[in-house]
Amino acid sequence: MIAFILRRLFAVIPVLLLVTLASFLLMRLIPGDPAMLIADISASDAEIEKIREQLGLNEPFLTQLLHWYGNLLRGDLGESYLLGRSVTQAIWERLPTTLSLTLLSFVLSTTIAVTLGVIAAVKANTWLDQFVMSFALIGVALPNFWMGLMLIILFSVHLGWLPSGGYVPLSEDFWGWLRTCTLPAISLALLQIGLLSRITRATMLEVLQQDYIRTARAKGLSKSKVVGKHALKNVLVPVITILGISFSLLISGSLVIETVFSLPGVGKLLGSAILRRDYPVIQGGLIFVAVSMIFINLLVDILYAWVDPRVRY
Amino acid sequence: MASPVIPLLEVRDLSVHFRTEGQKVTAVDRISFDLAEGEVLGIVGESGSGKSTVALALMQLIATPPGSIDAERLSFKGKDLMSMSDREMRAVRGNEISMIFQEPMSSLNPVFTIGNQLVETICEHEPLTKRQAFAKAVDLLRLVGIPDPEARVTDYPHHLSGGMRQRVMIAMALACAPKLLLADEPTTALDVTIQAQVLELLQHLQGELDMAVVLITHDLGVVAEYTHRVVVMYAGRIVEEAPVADLFAAPQHPYTELLLKSMPPLDEDLHRLLAIPGSVPSPTEMPTGCRFAPRCPYAQNICRETEPAMIRESPARAAACWRLVDYKVPA
Numbered sequence: 001m002i003a004f005i006l007r008r009l010f011a012v013i014p015v016l017l018l019v020t021l022a023s024f025l026l027m028r029l030i031p032g033d034p035a036m037l038i039a040d041i042s043a044s045d046a047e048i049e050k051i052r053e054q055l056g057l058n059e060p061f062l063t064q065l066l067h068w069y070g071n072l073l074r075g076d077l078g079e080s081y082l083l084g085r086s087v088t089q090a091i092w093e094r095l096p097t098t099l100s101l102t103l104l105s106f107v108l109s110t111t112i113a114v115t116l117g118v119i120a121a122v123k124a125n126t127w128l129d130q131f132v133m134s135f136a137l138i139g140v141a142l143p144n145f146w147m148g149l150m151l152i153i154l155f156s157v158h159l160g161w162l163p164s165g166g167y168v169p170l171s172e173d174f175w176g177w178l179r180t181c182t183l184p185a186i187s188l189a190l191l192q193i194g195l196l197s198r199i200t201r202a203t204m205l206e207v208l209q210q211d212y213i214r215t216a217r218a219k220g221l222s223k224s225k226v227v228g229k230h231a232l233k234n235v236l237v238p239v240i241t242i243l244g245i246s247f248s249l250l251i252s253g254s255l256v257i258e259t260v261f262s263l264p265g266v267g268k269l270l271g272s273a274i275l276r277r278d279y280p281v282i283q284g285g286l287i288f289v290a291v292s293m294i295f296i297n298l299l300v301d302i303l304y305a306w307v308d309p310r311v312r313y
Numbered sequence: 314m315a316s317p318v319i320p321l322l323e324v325r326d327l328s329v330h331f332r333t334e335g336q337k338v339t340a341v342d343r344i345s346f347d348l349a350e351g352e353v354l355g356i357v358g359e360s361g362s363g364k365s366t367v368a369l370a371l372m373q374l375i376a377t378p379p380g381s382i383d384a385e386r387l388s389f390k391g392k393d394l395m396s397m398s399d400r401e402m403r404a405v406r407g408n409e410i411s412m413i414f415q416e417p418m419s420s421l422n423p424v425f426t427i428g429n430q431l432v433e434t435i436c437e438h439e440p441l442t443k444r445q446a447f448a449k450a451v452d453l454l455r456l457v458g459i460p461d462p463e464a465r466v467t468d469y470p471h472h473l474s475g476g477m478r479q480r481v482m483i484a485m486a487l488a489c490a491p492k493l494l495l496a497d498e499p500t501t502a503l504d505v506t507i508q509a510q511v512l513e514l515l516q517h518l519q520g521e522l523d524m525a526v527v528l529i530t531h532d533l534g535v536v537a538e539y540t541h542r543v544v545v546m547y548a549g550r551i552v553e554e555a556p557v558a559d560l561f562a563a564p565q566h567p568y569t570e571l572l573l574k575s576m577p578p579l580d581e582d583l584h585r586l587l588a589i590p591g592s593v594p595s596p597t598e599m600p601t602g603c604r605f606a607p608r609c610p611y612a613q614n615i616c617r618e619t620e621p622a623m624i625r626e627s628p629a630r631a632a633a634c635w636r637l638v639d640y641k642v643p644a
């Protein structure tokens with residue numbers, strides 16, 4: 001298993017190189033001169049030249065590239081044009097918010113979706129199945145920012161139960177954290193619940209037809225053991241492969257939801273950086289998103305090998 | 314041959330229907346037979362004759378819907394299986410009545426170890442600790458002739474060959490020393506050499522544990538070698554029932570006769586039935602009279618019009634054919 005994990009880690013290296021190379025090239029492809037963007041409108045040619053010198057833009061391409069990788073290895077993603085701090089620091093400060101949101105909605109969506117999918121499959125073709133699946137369809141059909149707005153109107157404006165925005169760090173106050181994260185996490189989770197519960201239901205229906213399920217029943221096991229043990233673990237095998245994609249969707253969804261709920265997360269940072277053409281931040285944000293997706297998929301692979309003994313490692 | 318006072322298993326007029334897309338299909342139609350303790354009964358018949366369905370009905374494992382079971386009587390050790398609650402039936406399954414399936418490759422759960430699946434069965438029915446059950450699992454694997462059972466017990470099913478998997482299935486079925494074992498074509502999916510080994514093992518364990526066995530098979534060679542009594546099924550009906558020697562010496566039903574004729578010579582590997590001309594009627598288009606009439610070389614008009622009843626010649630011998638009636642009551 002350890003060897004398998006190490007092998008997978010090594011396999012990640014070329015992907016990381018490609019992603020970072022792409023984001024480096026992206027900066028070179030942007031029309032216009034970064035130095036002009038940073039400089040005041042009234043800046044003289046000499047001043048712009050000085051900025052260009054500072055940014056290393058006058059160096060040969062290869063030197064710039066090596067320089068970029070050197071900085072990257074030290075965790076240096078450059079300076080924000082507008083925030084007056086390093087990109088790494090800006091992302092680092094906002095990371096807990098984004099992680100809170102995505103992890104909470106990941107846990108929510110996975111547990112709820114698997115439970116709903118299993119119930120729907122076990123009660124297939126009854127009113128309960130239809131009810132659960134219509135609910136899932138709503139989650140898929142409606143965009144999550146709209147769901148977010150509706151939740152705000154219902155729970156914040158009308159009922160006043162939960163705040164409509166803002167963020168309380170987990171380290172300060174657990175309940176405050178949970179209150180601020182709940183609505184955004186739910187609006188983000190709904191789509192996942194819709195997708196995952198349908199996949200869980202379909203997989204469960206298929207698994208319940210398998211010979212080993214008949215064997216489990218022939219042994220005299222109760223229905224809850226047959227479904228909860230024998231069927232569920234087999235259902236989780238394909239569901240886990242989807243969790244990687246699911247988490248990637250959560251991360252991209254969080255970019256929008258953070259803006260809807262004014263959560264100071266990486267998504268909001270990236271959103272305003274795009275609006276204000278803060279290229280180093282955009283670049284850093286892209287690398288952050290790409291790297292987290294790579295590592296999540298790595299985790300999923302490991303989890304998959306752990307659950308399914310037939311996977312060779 | 315003294316027949317016991319109360320048979321271990323009594324089946325009277327068992328029928329199993331399936332309702333699919335508005336059509337009602339009768340997979341098993343009013344069949345009756347008894348089974349004594351320690352007896353080995355063969356059920357033979359072509360594919361689709363309802364053999365597996367009978368076994369699943371005895372286990373009460375027919376999915377309802379689409380299936381439904383009717384029976385005048387379905388009693389095991391004098392208790393009626395049809396009226397048992399789900400909980401009572403679960404205490405019987407895997408404990409007093411066990412089943413081995415046709416498909417060893419897919420009948421074990423791929424994501425749990427052999428040991429886990431064995432221990433689970435043992436713990437379900439016996440008051441043992443996990444550790445004791447585990448030790449018993451290893452013993453069971455040894456009993457069914459799996460080499461190095463201490464190592465195999467932590468294997469997953471995909472580590473084992475088909476023959477070994479079927480041995481594990483047998484170990485699992487025998488875990489709680491059942492009174493009745495339903496073996497549904499336990500060797501059809503295996504290599505010929507392995508087939509004999511597995512059947513020898515079953516025979517050995519049957520004697521050792523004094524179980525009754527229902528051995529379902531396509532293979533008359535297997536029937537001859539391993540069973541005491543045979544029931545021949547055709548299109549959901551029992552057409553003949555006889556002690557094994559009698560069946561081979563003097564089959565009474567034309568279907569049995571043709572089955573015996575189509576048996577390949579013993580020195581050939583090909584144990585499967587050679588084809589009898591024609592095919593089994595589809596369950597949706599059953600002939601009105603005798604179901605075998607369309608393929609029967611002796612068929613008369615009466616055969617096509619009215620279904621013959623089982624004619625019982627002696628307690629252990631019966632067949633459903635108009636020819637028997639003719640012999641008894643010459644026209």
Ligand SMILES: Nc1ncnc2c1ncn2[C@@H]1O[C@H](COP(=O)(O)OP(=O)(O)OP(=O)(O)O)[C@@H](O)[C@H]1O
Pocket residue numbers: 331332333338339340358359360361362363364365366367379380415596
């Ligand atoms: N779940 C089901 N739904 C609908 N029809 C079924 C179902 N199970 C069995 N049948 C029908 O019942 C009939 C008997 O099937 P069964 O599997 O008992 O035959 P078999 O004698 O065991 O055949 P084989 O030798 O191929 O195993 C077949 O016509 C089959 O189509």
Ligand SMILES: [Mg+2]
Pocket residue numbers: 364365366415497498
């Ligand atoms: Mg069968």
